[in-house]
Amino acid sequence: MSELLLEVEGLYYKYDDGTQALCGVDLKIDRGETIALVGPNGSGKSTLLMCLSGLYFGQGTVRIDGMEMTKSGMKEIRGRVGLVFQSPDDQLFMPTLADDLAFGPINLGYDRAKVQERIDDAASQMQLSDMLDRAPYHLSMGQKRNASIATVLAMQPSLLMMDEPSSNLDPRSRRRLIEVLESLDTTMLIASHDLALIGRLCKRTALIDEGQIVADGPTADILGNRTLMEEHGLEVWPETAG
Amino acid sequence: MLAMHMANELLTPAVAVALILFAAAALALASRQTRLRFDPAKVPLMGVLGAFVFAAQMINFPILPGTSGHLGGGVLLAILLGPHAATLVMASILIVQCLIFQDGGLLALGANIINLGIVPCYLGYILFHGIAGAAPKAGRIYLAVFAATMIGMVAGAVLVPFEVSISGVASVPITEFLLVMIGLHLLVALGEAIITFLIVGYLCKVRPQVLGAVADKLSAAGKGLSSGAVIGSVLVVALLLGGVFSLFASGSPDALESITSLEDDTSKVLVKQNPDELTAKATELQERIAFLPDYRWTSFSGMVGTIVTLLVVWGISRILRGRNKHVAQITD
Amino acid sequence: MHHHYIDRFAYQDSPIHRLDPRAKILTVLAYSMVLISLHRYQIPSPGYLIFPFVLLVLGNISLLFVAKHILIVSPFIVCLVAFSPIFDKTPCPITESIVIGGGWVTAISIMIRFVLGMGALVALASTTRFPELLKGFEKLGVPRLLVTQLRFLYRYLFLLVDQAMHLRQARRARDAGRGPLSSRWHSSAGLVGVLFLRTLEQAEHTHLAMMARGYDGTIQLLKQLRWQRRDWILLVVTAGYLVVLRWGNYLGDFFGV
Numbered sequence: 001m002s003e004l005l006l007e008v009e010g011l012y013y014k015y016d017d018g019t020q021a022l023c024g025v026d027l028k029i030d031r032g033e034t035i036a037l038v039g040p041n042g043s044g045k046s047t048l049l050m051c052l053s054g055l056y057f058g059q060g061t062v063r064i065d066g067m068e069m070t071k072s073g074m075k076e077i078r079g080r081v082g083l084v085f086q087s088p089d090d091q092l093f094m095p096t097l098a099d100d101l102a103f104g105p106i107n108l109g110y111d112r113a114k115v116q117e118r119i120d121d122a123a124s125q126m127q128l129s130d131m132l133d134r135a136p137y138h139l140s141m142g143q144k145r146n147a148s149i150a151t152v153l154a155m156q157p158s159l160l161m162m163d164e165p166s167s168n169l170d171p172r173s174r175r176r177l178i179e180v181l182e183s184l185d186t187t188m189l190i191a192s193h194d195l196a197l198i199g200r201l202c203k204r205t206a207l208i209d210e211g212q213i214v215a216d217g218p219t220a221d222i223l224g225n226r227t228l229m230e231e232h233g234l235e236v237w238p239e240t241a242g
Numbered sequence: 243m244l245a246m247h248m249a250n251e252l253l254t255p256a257v258a259v260a261l262i263l264f265a266a267a268a269l270a271l272a273s274r275q276t277r278l279r280f281d282p283a284k285v286p287l288m289g290v291l292g293a294f295v296f297a298a299q300m301i302n303f304p305i306l307p308g309t310s311g312h313l314g315g316g317v318l319l320a321i322l323l324g325p326h327a328a329t330l331v332m333a334s335i336l337i338v339q340c341l342i343f344q345d346g347g348l349l350a351l352g353a354n355i356i357n358l359g360i361v362p363c364y365l366g367y368i369l370f371h372g373i374a375g376a377a378p379k380a381g382r383i384y385l386a387v388f389a390a391t392m393i394g395m396v397a398g399a400v401l402v403p404f405e406v407s408i409s410g411v412a413s414v415p416i417t418e419f420l421l422v423m424i425g426l427h428l429l430v431a432l433g434e435a436i437i438t439f440l441i442v443g444y445l446c447k448v449r450p451q452v453l454g455a456v457a458d459k460l461s462a463a464g465k466g467l468s469s470g471a472v473i474g475s476v477l478v479v480a481l482l483l484g485g486v487f488s489l490f491a492s493g494s495p496d497a498l499e500s501i502t503s504l505e506d507d508t509s510k511v512l513v514k515q516n517p518d519e520l521t522a523k524a525t526e527l528q529e530r531i532a533f534l535p536d537y538r539w540t541s542f543s544g545m546v547g548t549i550v551t552l553l554v555v556w557g558i559s560r561i562l563r564g565r566n567k568h569v570a571q572i573t574d
Numbered sequence: 575m576h577h578h579y580i581d582r583f584a585y586q587d588s589p590i591h592r593l594d595p596r597a598k599i600l601t602v603l604a605y606s607m608v609l610i611s612l613h614r615y616q617i618p619s620p621g622y623l624i625f626p627f628v629l630l631v632l633g634n635i636s637l638l639f640v641a642k643h644i645l646i647v648s649p650f651i652v653c654l655v656a657f658s659p660i661f662d663k664t665p666c667p668i669t670e671s672i673v674i675g676g677g678w679v680t681a682i683s684i685m686i687r688f689v690l691g692m693g694a695l696v697a698l699a700s701t702t703r704f705p706e707l708l709k710g711f712e713k714l715g716v717p718r719l720l721v722t723q724l725r726f727l728y729r730y731l732f733l734l735v736d737q738a739m740h741l742r743q744a745r746r747a748r749d750a751g752r753g754p755l756s757s758r759w760h761s762s763a764g765l766v767g768v769l770f771l772r773t774l775e776q777a778e779h780t781h782l783a784m785m786a787r788g789y790d791g792t793i794q795l796l797k798q799l800r801w802q803r804r805d806w807i808l809l810v811v812t813a814g815y816l817v818v819l820r821w822g823n824y825l826g827d828f829f830g831v
Contacts (some may be wrong), residue, residue, distance in 0.1 A: 078788045285791075290730045292727035400696075411678065
């Protein structure tokens with residue numbers, strides 16, 4: 001029996017400049033699922049992730065673990081939703097990797113021992129254990145990406161969200177990233193254009209365009225549907241097409 | 243830009259400490275005014291803006307073949323962010339210049355923060371808004387930027403001779419030193435004013451919303467800079483420089499005579515007291531090393547000499563810096 | 575960038591690197607203070623060389639690098655000091671028979687002190703990683719807000735400088751470094767403007783990323799500084815050394831006026 005983790009109902013979001021980025025998004029995610037979020041540029045992918053991680057607040061309801069996300073209630077919810085930004089330079093802002101991994105857990109109010117435990121776990125999950133003393137600019141792009149994910153894993157969120165995790169990676173780093181992500185047992189929502197990554201990691205795919213979820217189903221059905229994909233400015237995934 | 247960072251060794255401990263205390267008090271006030279304590283978003287912003295100024299200095303503004311200037315940043319930040327935030331950003335830049343690049347000593351930080359941060363930012367801000375008025379046209383904005391940069395930077399630079407002379411370590415006469423600093427900074431500020439105006443104009447044209455409340459006020463700057471304004475400001479600076487020169491020429495004879503007569507007296511006294519060969523040699527050597535021995539010309543040639551020396555040494559340091567940059571890129 | 579160059583030394587390891595940043599900051603401050611407390615006609619005795627020399631040599635810092643670096647930051651003081659001999663002719667006897675103008679003594683004294691003080695400052699900066707240095711200053715009472723701001727400055731310095739260099743290259747690819755002056759000034763201003771917009775964007779993204787991980791206005795670092803016995807030793811030895819140098823029997827007394 002699957003357990004409902006995230007529930008989004010009629011979510012609208014409008015930017016200050018008047019752009020309506022989300023126009024009634026409905027989405028349900030069960031615990032343990034790995035879901036891909038695909039859609040053309042400007043479709044509302046990133047905005048949706050911002051809303052789901054409690055950085056933007058729109059109209060409509062977002063519930064995680066049955067708790068409604070509100071501005072005032074974020075303290076409780078903060079540790080349950082984690083977002084990995086597309087650019088590691090946004091994500092990594094502390095002097096050393098260890099400090100970056102500690103930032104989330106410390107803010108969650110954990111004691112020193114528990115913070116240290118979280119750092120060690122996250123670092124070993126992302127294969128960074130021997131780099132904890134490094135400064136972010138002394139890491140390679142692949143390491144930076146792993147480090148970005150580790151900073152969020154250290155908070156052990158119920159839902160791990162990622163914005164384009166494989167962008168700017170060379171093929172080898174990308175392959176390694178996919179392997180590492182495969183080994184995680186967290187519920188994940190991955191916004192990406194990388195169809196191969198989605199094919200490997202996600203059983204289910206949601207297609208978003210013009211601020212609405214226009215299709216939601218098994219990955220092969222969505223990515224292999226030529227009419228649907230081309231209608232929304234995307235490519236067909238060759239392995240499922242035909 | 244030709245930033246003159248004060249060195250520890252030109253100050254006495256008392257003056258250095260007093261200046262540090264003053265700077266610290268001003269920074270405390272500025273950070274309270276910026277409401278950093280209440281707006282956590284400002285903390286990363288101030289930091290990243292400091293990095294911006296360093297990065298912006300990598301962009302050259304060609305002057306003559308082989309020569310170029312770059313943004314200083316103080317007055318630009320004061321116009322865009324207000325004086326408090328600008329002062330905080332400038333202070334952080336000066337601290338990094340001291341700690342990482344060793345530009346300016348640790349004990350001279352107070353002096354540098356006052357001269358290159360607090361004074362240009364606050365004075366520049368007040369002058370800019372005072373002159374620009376409520377809804378200025380492009381010409382008036384340029385005038386306001388020009389005056390704010392000119393007076394803000396020169397006022398900061400003028401403090402250097404005072405700080406040095408109150409300390410009394412280096413025995414450079416204050417009038418000459420003052421005039422040299424003013425002369426040099428008039429030139430530097432001319433470039434800074436034009437650069438600042440062009441950047442403000444660009445931002446107004448491309449993305450006025452990031453400027454918030456000042457955007458409306460500055461919108462006319464997007465129309466660009468007329469060549470008349472540039473020629474006008476070059477003329478103004480030339481006139482001001484001429485004024486500085488003539489002050490030098492007219493004001494110096496008294497100082498000049500006293501130096502000359504003192505020099506004569508002492509050498510006579512010395513020779514009488516120590517009719518030793520060595521003394522004579524030492525005096526002679528000294529005369530020869532002082533490369534402009536005709537003291538009637540001391541002040542005038544002193545100023546020209548200073549400017550030439552400053553430019554030459556500055557040029558050398560730029561070359562050295564440039565070379566080091568390459569070394570670093572290779573080792574990277 | 576010049577910066578990487580000095581940073582490289584800070585990431586080495588040596589007995590001096592391992593010292594607590596507070597100990598290094600305090601001793602360098604005290605040393606600089608003693609240096610500038612000397613009278614202007616007083617030439618520092620050779621003993622003053624010991625402090626920066628020991629820090630630099632034990633810290634495994636190339637002296638050639640230090641010398642070059644001091645040369646780079648010296649123009650202003652050299653120019654100022656060069657005029658001292660012209661304006662100050664007070665006779666100063668070096669020995670009973672050699673007398674030179676006071677301006678010369680001042681010039682020499684200031685330059686020696688400048689080189690010594692800079693040596694100490696370079697030693698501090700190149701044996702201490704900048705984030706550690708900031709921790710030291712924070713513990714010594716520099717306001718936290720300022721320290722945090724400096725931390726962000728340092729974090730994004732490389733990033734923005736790299737972007738600036740890319741912008742510069744992209745422009746050069748288009749105009750080949752030629753064109754009328756006015757258009758080049760406009761394009762330079764445009765580049766700085768672009769950089770400014772990117773800066774604001776970066777600051778906003780960073781702030782969002784911080785919020786996403788529970789930022790509430792305070793930032794705590796993991797590893798705190800540990801003051802150890804060697805730090806006491808450095809402090810006590812330096813204090814004794816400075817007292818003896820400054821108030822002991824020194825050469826510079828000759829020039830007392």
